[in-house]
Amino acid sequence: DAKTTQPTSMDCAEGRAANLPCNHSTISGNEYVYWYRQIHSQGPQYIIHGLKNNETNEMASLIITEDRKSSTLILPHATLRDTAVYYCIVRYTGTASKLTFGTGTRLQVTL
Amino acid sequence: DVKVTQSSRYLVKRTGEKVFLECVQDMDHENMFWYRQDPGLGLRLIYFSYDVKMKEKGDIPEGYSVSREKKERFSLILESASTNQTSMYLCASSIAGGPLHEQFFGPGTRLTVL
Numbered sequence: 001d002a003k004t005t006q007p008t009s010m011d012c013a014e015g016r017a018a019n020l021p022c023n024h025s026t027i028s029g030n031e032y033v034y035w036y037r038q039i040h041s042q043g044p045q046y047i048i049h050g051l052k053n054n055e056t057n058e059m060a061s062l063i064i065t066e067d068r069k070s071s072t073l074i075l076p077h078a079t080l081r082d083t084a085v086y087y088c089i090v091r092y093t094g095t096a097s098k099l100t101f102g103t104g105t106r107l108q109v110t111l
Numbered sequence: 112d113v114k115v116t117q118s119s120r121y122l123v124k125r126t127g128e129k130v131f132l133e134c135v136q137d138m139d140h141e142n143m144f145w146y147r148q149d150p151g152l153g154l155r156l157i158y159f160s161y162d163v164k165m166k167e168k169g170d171i172p173e174g175y176s177v178s179r180e181k182k183e184r185f186s187l188i189l190e191s192a193s194t195n196q197t198s199m200y201l202c203a204s205s206i207a208g209g210p211l212h213e214q215f216f217g218p219g220t221r222l223t224v225l
Contacts, residue, residue, distance in 0.1 A: 043115070043201050043216025044154070099214060101154035
């Protein structure tokens with residue numbers, strides 16, 4: 001699975017959009033980009049995933065660059081409850097289905 | 112909603128004890144996983160199972176074993192607990208096949224080995 005690079009931490013004001021970048025320059029053609037988040041004292045929670053097209057769901061949007069070497073997770077209107085560690089994961093969707101988590105980005109949403 | 116439950120939220124054991132961590136999921140998922148999470152190291156995969164009685168080593172299987180006798184239950188076993196196994200343990204499950212390998216996680220068990 002391709003390795004990812006994320007900033008260690010970010011701050012965002014409540015109500016503003018939070019844009020979390022992820023670098024995955026060694027991604028291969030059959031690898032997807034997944035985002036999970038982990039709120040303090042809870043297990044990780046799936047947010048969104050994509051292959052090459054931009055994706056949107058009720059939680060977030062995922063923007064993947066045309067060369068697929070990087071992506072951005074967008075929380076359009078961050079709230080205090082979005083304070084969490086966000087993990088960007090790149091992996092092939094083979095039968096093993098395992099995820100390799102890095103250390104993620106700690107997003108702090110403030111008033 | 113998928114529910115993944117773990118037998119304990121907090122556990123304290125002594126060095127050398129045999130420890131069982133239980134995980135149960137209620138959505139008939141084929142795949143189940145055990146991770147440990149440590150500060151600065153993120154989540155690391157210990158073992159996973161893609162069917163009853165099947166198991167595969169993850170990235171850090173040493174010192175652990177697993178058991179999957181029923182589809183809904185996946186147990187992590189520490190044969191002889193050591194202090195370096197003090198950690199947060201997370202169980203997850205997912206369906207098999209297809210691109211939507213969303214993993215559902217339990218709340219975690221914080222294990223302290225004294």
